[in-house]
Amino acid sequence: MSKASDSAYATIREMIVSGALAPGDPVREEALAEICGVSRTPIREAMRRLESDMLIQRSESQRSFVSEWSLDDIEDAYELRALLEGVAAHRACKVITGEQVAELKAINARLGQAIARQPADIEGFLAANRDFHALILSVVGSARLEALLQSLIEAPIVWRTAHHYSEDELGRSHHEHEELIAAFDRGDENWATTIMEGHIRRAFHVYADAHRSLTGFDDELVKRSA
Amino acid sequence: MSKASDSAYATIREMIVSGALAPGDPVREEALAEICGVSRTPIREAMRRLESDMLIQRSESQRSFVSEWSLDDIEDAYELRALLEGVAAHRACKVITGEQVAELKAINARLGQAIARQPADIEGFLAANRDFHALILSVVGSARLEALLQSLIEAPIVWRTAHHYSEDELGRSHHEHEELIAAFDRGDENWATTIMEGHIRRAFHVYADAHRSLTGFDDELVKRSA
């Protein structure tokens, strides 16, 4: 998409993710237009995209608000993601080439290097992790599946900045990726599926634990969305 | 959404579904603005929605075209839909109330009446079928799942008008719905899941057969999308 609309999207999104716009806050076009330094037109486009990402919701009277996610909502997103990434792993297993497996190994090696640092390079870890999952999706070659997963992957990012990984958890991710590669190597589709599903589900629980400790087990801080 | 943008969406969508806009055709904002009798602004909004429905694609230079779907693409959509509706059935089984089951029975009775007519009331069948699946989704209460399924359900409609159901197939749908209700009644989640998955998969094959006979087994008429 075009420059103004794109940068507005990135800016607003970052404001939501960072918390500058808190869940429940109203999102007004004119205010954002000033902040982003563009007119309302590209702002509206950006807001529609954020709406389809489910980061923004609209009231019955067309006013927009930052979405409020309960832990249950996020669990739902993770569960659906586990299901769909499981399918992706299953399908990838059938068509992946040796060269692509080698690429996965290289990416996971990068991931390993990132977590071996002291302190661990979380940004590097996240980047490698994104690349790993993205490569599997591109191997599958289903634009449809890719589109479905997009919104699911983006959802929990709202809490990303508050999310602290332990050494253990980082290492486990690395190891699970290795197992996945082994399943691809051997062409065992069902193994690949179950590893991937477990991988995503574990990620949810790591997330949920962090979330609970941050919110003092008080889920009322994050209200249910409609 | 608002009136102009909504009606534009409906109009353009109908043009695509009916074939007035054929797969691969360029979709120009100004031309549609004239047709819909509104300015380009609401047309642009409508086009973004159609784009996220994957009914429209954009070239690298921001020009829009009606999406071209191969049978493989449609099979992909059906397969993902089977998976997700299977999950919906599974979840619904756990929370559905007796009252809601009664509603499902009523809807399926309507469906039965529609197909009992001579000739069968296809529109009535489709409406009841939509209601049946929509009610199950609403029972589950996952906005996320609902959103994911939306685009999958809409996809094959492009070919709807060309789609002829046989008496047998209509009856089978009715019967599968009854089975699903029985699974809900008994609270057998896995049964519900497998019935639903089979139900959607069968729908694909009915569709695929019609598609093949219409295209004379020549899939080249429907090119691969990017």
Next chain:
DNA sequence: GCGGTCCATATTGTATACAAAATGCATTCG
């Protein structure tokens, strides 16, 4: 004739002005 560059045109992107609708508040009536 072939390839490339430049320009006219077509198309999309953005800004702004105006219209429609909703919200909140004040006022008034019961």
Next chain:
DNA sequence: CGAATGCATTTTGTATACAATATGGACCGC
């Protein structure tokens, strides 16, 4: 005092004008 109504203000929706960019073809040099 409470509820309802009407008005001022805020916010979103739409139209239009203008800017930026892409496309296609003509023209020129080779």
